Amino acid sequence: MRTPTLLALMLGLWSGAALALAAPDEARGARLFSDQCSMCHSLSAGENGMGPSLHGVSGAPTGHASNFAYSPGLAAHKVRWTEANLDRFLADPAAFAPGSAMPVSVPAATDRADLIAYLKSAR
C-alpha cells in the first residue's frame, strides 16, 4: 500500500513539473515584452512607434497594422502570423522575411514561446 501511494505521488509531481516546463508563461512574456519590445511596439490598436502596433497580430496577415510603412521585404512576404511563423520570425527576422526591417531577434525558444503567449492575449 505504501509504495504504490508514494509512486503515485512522485508520478503526479513529476508530470506536474513537466507540464509547468512545457506551458508558455504569459506573465513572463509580458516582462520580456516590456524589456525587449515595448520601446518600438505598442499593444494598443493603431499606436505605431518605430515598429507597428502589435495589437491583434496573432493570426493576422503579415504587415497587419494600418498606417505603418513596412519594409518591402516584410510586405512581400504574405503569410499569416500563426504561432509557428511568429516563432520563426522572432528567431531570425531577416531569414524569415529577407529585407525585414525588424532589427532584433529572440534566440531562446522559451523566451519566444512566452512572448507569443503574451502577444496572443493582446487582442
Ligand code: HEC
Ligand atoms: C528597434 C525597434 C524594434 C524592436 C526592439 C522590436 N521590433 Fe518588432 N518590428 C520593428 C519594425 C521596424 C517592424 C516592421 C518590420 C518590417 O517592416 O520589415 C517590426 C515588426 C514586427 C512584427 C510583425 C508585425 C506585422 O504587423 O506584421 C512582429 C510580430 C514584431 N515586430 C514583434 C516584435 C517582438 C515580439 C519584439 C520583442 C522581442 C520586437 N518586435 C522588437 C521594430 C522593432
